[in-house]
Amino acid sequence: xxxxxxxxxxxxxxxxxxxxxxxxxxxxxxxxxxxxxxxxxxxxxxxxxxxxxxxxxxxxxxxxxxxxxxxxxxxxxxxxxxxxxxxxxxxxxxxxxxxxxxxxxxxxxxxxxxxxxxxxxxxxxxxxxxxxxxxxxxxxxxxxxxxxxxxxxxxxxxxxxxxxxxxxxxxxxxxxxxxxxxxxxxxxxxxxxxxxxxxxxxxxxxxxxxxxxxxxxxxxxxxxxxxxxxxxxxxxxxxxxxxxxxxxxxxxxxxxxxxxxxxxxxxxxxxxxxxxxxxxxxxxxxxxxxxxxxxxxxxxxxxxxxxxxxxxxxxxxxxxxxxxxxxxxxxxxxxxxxxxxxxxxxxxxxxxxxxxxxxxxxxxxxxxxxxxxxxxxxxxxxxxxxxxxxxxxxxxxxxxxxxxxxxxxxxxxxxxxxxxxxxxxxxxxxxxxxxxxxxxxxxxxxxxxxxxxxxxxxxxxxxxxxxxxxxxxxxxxxxxxxxxxxxxxxxxxxxxxxxxxxxxxxxxxxxxxxxxxxxxxxxxxxxxxxxx
Numbered sequence: 377x378x379x380x381x382x383x384x385x386x387x388x389x390x391x392x393x394x395x396x397x398x399x400x401x402x403x404x405x406x407x408x409x410x411x412x413x414x415x416x417x418x419x420x421x422x423x424x425x426x427x428x429x430x431x432x433x434x435x436x437x438x439x440x441x442x443x444x445x446x447x448x449x450x451x452x453x454x455x456x457x458x459x460x461x462x463x464x465x466x467x468x469x470x471x472x473x474x475x476x477x478x479x480x481x482x483x484x485x486x487x488x489x490x491x492x493x494x495x496x497x498x499x500x501x502x503x504x505x506x507x508x509x510x511x512x513x514x515x516x517x518x519x520x521x522x523x524x525x526x527x528x529x530x531x532x533x534x535x536x537x538x539x540x541x542x543x544x545x546x547x548x549x550x551x552x553x554x555x556x557x558x559x560x561x562x563x564x565x566x567x568x569x570x571x572x573x574x575x576x577x578x579x580x581x582x583x584x585x586x587x588x589x590x591x592x593x594x595x596x597x598x599x600x601x602x603x604x605x606x607x608x609x610x611x612x613x614x615x616x617x618x619x620x621x622x623x624x625x626x627x628x629x630x631x632x633x634x635x636x637x638x639x640x641x642x643x644x645x646x647x648x649x650x651x652x653x654x655x656x657x658x659x660x661x662x663x664x665x666x667x668x669x670x671x672x673x674x675x676x677x678x679x680x681x682x683x684x685x686x687x688x689x690x691x692x693x694x695x696x697x698x699x700x701x702x703x704x705x706x707x708x709x710x711x712x713x714x715x716x717x718x719x720x721x722x723x724x725x726x727x728x729x730x731x732x733x734x735x736x737x738x739x740x741x742x743x744x745x746x747x748x749x750x751x752x753x754x755x756x757x758x759x760x761x762x763x764x765x766x767x768x769x770x771x772x773x774x775x776x777x778x779x780x781x782x783x784x785x786x787x788x789x790x791x792x793x794x795x796x797x798x799x800x801x802x803x804x805x806x807x808x809x810x811x812x813x814x815x816x817x818x819x820x821x822x823x824x825x826x827x828x829x830x831x832x833x834x835x836x837x838x839x840x841x842x843x844x845x846x847x848x849x850x851x852x853x854x855x856x857x858x859x860x861x862x863x864x865x866x867x868x869x870x871x872x873x874x875x876x877x878x879x880x881x882x883x884x885x886x887x888x889x890x891x892x893x894x895x896x897x898x899x900x901x902x903x904x905x906x907x908x
Contacts, residue, residue, distance in 0.1 A: 547634030783814030
C-alpha cells in the first residue's frame, strides 16, 4: 500500500510541545463552554480537550499548510502528501489502515494518479457497536490574489470581540475568534477531530466506546472519482467496512450562524461544461469585429437561456421530477432557526430572493433545484483591456439536484436544450456540452438511533437541542453509503458563514473545539443508545 512520494517531508506537531504564534494566540483567547449533563466519561474528555487548544490548532495549521487541491494537476503531489500526513497520524495512534488505489484519470488534459482512499480500523471488540466515519482531505483551489486577506495555506487566527460576534448574528454562541485557511472547515478540521478524540481517550487511559472505522478520500472536491466502487465493495460482505452499523459524515456546515444542527438531507449535483468554438485562432476585434460570429456572443446567449434573473430554471423538463410539496412536508419548515439577516450577512448581498420569506428561502435551498453559472474559460480575465475575440470559450455551470432527480436524465435535458437554442442562433460555430460529474440527492431518517445519538451529543456540548435540517450542498458519496443499508447522519462542525469554497474560508475557534467534543460525545451516545 504505497503512497507516492510527497513533495516535502511530512511531520506531525508534537502534542504538548511548542506551538506557533497562531496556536498560542488561539489558546490564550479560548474560553471553554460548560457542557449540559455530560455522560461519563465525557466530563474528563471535555476537560482534556479544553486544555489542548494550542496542540490542536497547531495540528490543523500543519494540515492547512499542505495545499491538497485535487482539481489542479500541479498540486497533485500535495494531495498525496496530505494522505501521508493523515495516515502517519493514524499509525502514531495505533489505528490500522489500508490504502485502496484508484488508478489514473484525466485532469485538465493530463493523466494523473488518483490519490488512494484510506480505510481504517480502531478496535474490533464484538461487545461494542461499530461506526464508520467519513471525511475528505482535498480542498478547493485558493490563491491570495483571488481576494483572500491572508495566505490561504497559512492558518491565521483573528480574534473577535463580543460586539463583532453580535453584529455577525452569532447569538448565544460566540466565535472565540476565527481560524482562516483553506480546508480549515472543509474538511480538514472535522476529519482530524476523530484522531484527536482517539488520542484523548488514550492519554486518559479510558476505554474507547465503539469500534471506529474510517473512510477518508481525497477527491471529494473533484467529484469523488472512484469512491463509489470502493464503498460498494468495502461495505459488502467480506469488505473492510462490512461491520459498520451506522455512518457519520462530519462535513458541511450549520444552517445559520447562531444554532447548531444535524442534517438529514442533501441536494445532488450535475456540473456542466459548455464549449463554443469557431475561428482557428484568437482574432483582433478591429479587423474582424462585426464580420464574424463570435464564440463569446454565442456562449452568452446560451448561458442566458438557462436561468432568469429570479433564479427560475428555464430548461424544459428539469422541474418535472421535483416532488409536489405536501402539507406534512411544509410543517417541517416551521420553527427552524434561519434568520435571513444572517443569510444576507454571510452572502454579503443587499437583498435575497423570495421577498425575504424564510420558508420560501429554505425551500429553494433544500427542496428545489438551483442553477448557478460559475465562470467562462478561454476569455481575457486579467486586469486591463484586451481587444481580442477568443476562438474558443467554455462556460461552466451546475444544477443542484433534489431527491428523485436522476443526473443522467438532467444531463439529457440540458444537452437537448442547449443544442436547440444554439440551432436557433443560426451560428456557424460549433458547440460541445458535457458533464464532468453527477450525483443524486440524499435523504435520511432523522428519527433513527444514529440521528438520536447525534442530537444528544450536540445538546450535551451546546446546551440546546439542534435543529434537524437539510442542506443545499452535495456530498456525492452520502447516497452511495446509504444504499449499503446503513443510516448516514450528517454532522456539521462549522457555521454557514465559514466560506466553504470561497475566499477567506474559516473555522471559528469555538466551533473547532466544541466540534471535537460533539464528535466525541456522539461516539459515547451511540454506544449508550445501542446498550439499552
